[in-house]
Amino acid sequence: MRNVPTLPEDRELSPYTGWTRGHWEAVADELLLAVRPYASPHHGLINLPGPRPSASGPRSDGLEGYARTFLLAALRVAGAHGDDPHGHLARYAEGLASGTGHTDGHDRWPLMADCPQAIVESASVALSLRLTRPWLWDTLDDRTRRRAVDWLLPALGPPPVDNNWWLFGLTVAGFLQDAGIETDLARRTIDRSLARIEEWYEGDGWYSDGDNRSFDHYNGWALHLYPVLHAHLAGDEDLLDRYGPRLRAHLDGYARLFGADGSPMPYGRSLTYRFAAASAPWLGALTGHTPLGPGATRRLASGALRHFLDRGATDDRGLLTLGWHGPYEPVLQSYSGPASPYWASKGFLGLLLPPDHPAWTGREERLPAETEDAVTALASPGLLVQSTVADGLVRLHNHGSSQSGGQDDPGYARFAYSTRTGPTTEPTALPDNHFALVVDGRPTSRGPAEPRGAGPGWAASAHTPCPGVRVHSLTLAHGRAEIRAHLVTGAPEGTPVRQTGWATTPGGPTAQLQPVHGYAVRTASASGPTLQGPRTRTAALHGTTGGGPDSLFVALASLTAEPDPTPVTALADIEITGRTLTVTWGDGTTSVRTCGPPGN
Template identity: 55%
Template sequence: MHLPPPDHTLSPRTGYTRAHWEAAADALLAAVEPYATEDRALYHLPGDRESWSGRLSDGLEGYARTLLLAAFRRDETALQRYADGLEAGVFGVWPRIEDRSQPLVEAASIALALRLTREVLWDRLDEGVRQRAAAWLGDALTAEPWPCNWELFPVTVGGFLQSVDHEPEAAGKAIDRGLERIEQWYAGDGWYTDGAGRAFDYYNGWAMHLYPVLHAWFADDSRLLNVYGSRLQAHLSDYARLFGGDGAPLHQGRSLTYRFATTAPLWLGALTGHTPLPPGETRRLASGALKYFLERGAVDSGGLLTLGWHGPDSTVLQGYSGPASPYWASKGFLGLLLPPEHEVWTARELPGPVERADAVTPIAAPNWLLQSTRTDGLVRLHNHGSEDVRYDPYYTRLAYSTVTAPSSWYDNSVIVGDDPSRTGIEPLGVGDGWAASRHTAGGGARVTSVVLVRGAAEVRAHLVSGAEPGTPVRVTGWAAEGGVRAEVVPVFGLGESLTGVTGDGDGLFVALARLTAEPDPLPLEDVVSVRVEGAGEIHVRWSAGPEVRLRVVDGAVVSGDLVRVSGGGVGADE
């Protein structure tokens, strides 16, 4: 991909400016064009993978997601090609929108693009084409979505159809129904779960915030914009901390092949005026993520986005991932809606949170603890509250980072017996430098876990309850490669192999851990010391900081120096 020369005066951190974003958008659009069908209604991108929805749906996905990119770019030449494809698509080429069908997803991208470009695309279509297109989209108003972020696709379609006065009553009902349904998943402080349970991930940004805020913004609905905009603003306070110094997003959750779609909520805050971030920080974080992926093989030699993370990588894919799925990355170009003279493009880049100072940030809603270090630019997420409805390594490991990926050998896990699973995660609280949870593993055993962090160092303690005496317990740490150093040091209950066994009653297992890119860090034992006394009382002393005392019991962490944490809530210990 050919990009302009870097501008390190305006953008000292990344060198990227609006011109780089425009060039990247143009290159991505040019690369997909040869794969359009003759009538331009479908884009069949190359590859031997087909999603579970089939080839026709995958072709529609290619059309819809790249149309969204053309809409953000406001490329009238490209948009005319998509207008031709729209006409062919609604006259019998595209599959119908049915309950829980992939075309419902793509209808939202098409509707959003049409709303963005109404005067240069929709208004120029023949009346008959507009009627057929509205009728095709109209099926989204009554189609039943999956009970997750899909609830917002009828909202987005309904917003467009209402704006063109097509079935306004039905459109209004679809909007109200979808917005009402997502309320049950709002967890507070700007965080949503992606449906029932505790699935916290990037769908917060590229779906749960994006669609309601854009809907309210388009509709000029000050009441809704105040509700959803204030949630977005709160979310961005945490979200900005999820990017490493090299621009990498945290490697956690599903659909990671969307890559720099992670930047969408950053731009959304600037676009609607609901952001706590200075303009120069917004652009630095967004440009950092785009640059991170473009420099690491996200685009192949033909200019196409690959199915993967850096380059092709099947481990980050789901059954619904087809050849065109990565083009939801188009959402990352939302910032192009901001005019060139907007301060988000003209302000000098400012450092992101990880570049300013070491920080440990508790996030209450997902029960996460973020640990970032300025010297190496690493961000680590200690996960004590997020899981998918099934065991999934991208949701259920104890920790994630901007430089590691879940491994096949069950990194960041407590393996009870031969069972590495972590299910039924119960958040027990998060606070200043600590997080705790309980989960089920090993055929019904209960594991209560607490992590304490300072700098890059971690103390991990696990209490295993309900296991048969003599059950082996193994603790694993970070999976690191490529110049990043991972360490795990046994402290209590574990041998050099990081394996111990349960006895009669509960078993306590304590280890030190660290993930760092520093070339010559101090030995972990010089950074933190831990001793266990009496009935499992743990004493933690940091080399630069006070001693912390805590005791872990089944489903609780009790200490006079921490807070009391239990299944019944969190409160100060008296």
């Protein structure tokens, strides 16, 4: 396997992963060396091979290859205080000159007016120039710098996409401000961009990625990363005082979304960025705004990097593939091109920490998922995080994250995700962790989730699957047990309903799904590939609505990697009175919650 360093492991310093700063530097160099054969003659474009060009076209894909690997080179060299034994920056300096118009056009970058994707890539170019300014930008001739500025300036206008794209202009403006170029315009751009994302801050460290309650990894690798890193690089203590505590609050819950095997939670979009998920924990260590100990930060980040490299994220040429572990088309978006995975470069942010920083010198510490069985409510995004020490599994129960359009996007519309399973994606396959009415022979979509609160051991939401029908949903979790309750109101008598469980692969975790109330039949069937493997199997429970104004359906579920797990029925005893569930868990503790609209 390419990109896996041959350096000896250090199990004294890093008892969980074996990796040190030297391993990170070696991986960075290997990834950068692997893309060199695909550079254009003057290095302005890096045209990576792949069967799937992005919607923006091949020249945009080549710019993406340049910009995203430039960011990796910048972090590698800036972290070494300019030491560049492989000559990375010289190639990117030549590419900057050729891409902005120094050659006859074969290397030239698309303009932002013609190619909106260039706005995205301008942020990586500008951040890279900012990080390496003494060794690259300050050495360029005035003509090249002028052309580069002319190419960057359009990024300061309002973006065409009203989400985290506002932060690309902020990042370009931060570089220009540092370089003393168009400083008034840069300041206005920074202020306007920060004001826009302020409208999406929901509290407790969580932003929605736009006006659509889209809570996903963009919180870490964009919505926190760009403002906090800008404030840090600018030495702006006022901004750090505003955004640093938000990062700390975010990391308090976010760090719980990593399994003991290093896997970040596979939910949301752009999952092919993989270990970019480690950028926010590194940023917390860099700025001091983190609840994690130094050794836990490195444990999380090294675990995530190793998780993907050990499972085939790079091909035999050393190139990051479009997928999750290996190539996997269903996790991609229309904007994903051959170089898109190199946004994973953000995961190397820790190289900006000096070698003597405690995050590099401290002994690795256990992750939250390895310390105790825990169920943590993240009230602002409407998520419930459930982890178990015995198997290192983390499960995410989703009662608040959606994506615009009302469609059942597998990355958002499932009621549950885990670090050892992946959502089923084939349109004709049985969707995992889903509740639906069956109307005219077709299951309804979930639609946007409307959070209805979250607290110790529970989370609730509502949605409208079809006109006149409301579904109120409740999850209770304890240990590895999950109780899934749905109250259906407004549906005609005899309407079929279906609850599905976890989609598991052969040799993977054990999934259990048991009817408690309202269901009559249990089935199990093949459910197609997920990002964990080509074959899965998913159980389903089936029932019908009654003749009253509402119908309650309750199931008991479990996902565990423990060998020979006890039946799920031994984990909880459930009594139902009307809409109220009284649960006695296996350890003798109790929970009482009502499933339904507030006040009932």
